[in-house]
Amino acid sequence: MSSHDQAPPAPDRLEIMAGIDLDDPELRRRLDGIAQRTADRLGQPIGLVSMVLDTAQFFPGSYGLQGWLDELAGTPIEWSFCVNAVKSGTAYVVPDAGNDADQSANPLVTIDGVRSYAGVPIVLDGAILGAHCVLGSDPHQFTDADLAELHRSAREISEVLQSFRRPG
Template identity: 45%
Template sequence: MNTTTDLFARLGEPARMSQLARYGLFHPGLKARMEAIAAHSAHQLNAPISLVSMVLDSAQFLLGAHGVTGWIDEALGTPAEWALCTHTVLAGRPYCLIDATTDAVHADNPLLDMIGVRSYAGVPLIDDSGHVLGAHCIIDVAPRTFTEDDLTVLHHGADQAMEILSAYRTN
């Protein structure tokens, strides 16, 4: 099995996808609330970009974003194989990248060059069934070492995001 096929299979695990389908991710009232969480985390952590994202089987869908422009903003996401949040989802725990230019795992990721990503810190969005649905993260254009305090801010935002999402559960 090739790497991309394996990735899609892991992300597309049926129970996880069923949980994602339970939420009204396209509800018009949801985006503004998630964007407020992203903006708050970006400001608290002095980061140019912050996201609240759901990672589907083949795409990252931005529920809320701060500092995102261009085609990513217009498309409301990226391919899953390019999304750093995919690593957070698959790990099921915080995932940090100090400097993408020196990291062998991410060296060939075209998204990092496209938008100038150098560092990333993300925490998982875990629903009440224990499934990791997405991530809340900050992204910086400079190398950065993330602290426990940084992760605490992100965990707080993730908790808020899941609390809000629970009100958008459709079944």
């Protein structure tokens, strides 16, 4: 599955996202902490909580981003690795992005030096909102234990997001 495909339209997914106070500084602090813990446990320099929209993804939680990625806290959907976990509803793993048919031409690979990725869906109320992932600057073989850690953290992210829902 190519990251160049558009995310499927899912108004219920977007409505659920819109009902969460994603700008709350406390939510950001908690999501940043989960992203850092996951990156540390998996030995990767970057951890993200990504929300996938129809044309872009944004990061309400992150650890290890630098430069323009840190400043913008998001990318166009065409550059998103995470869209693949959202579309498939399963883990998406790229051990060596430089040699991956779908990702080798991705600007995150060619310009920003991303070489490995592992991400799992973030699910709330049965809708996949985005992905919890780690990225590396070197090729990396992710283990079943790594994916289990990502899944555990994604469930925790869902619980945190639930606690920041707006009344109504």
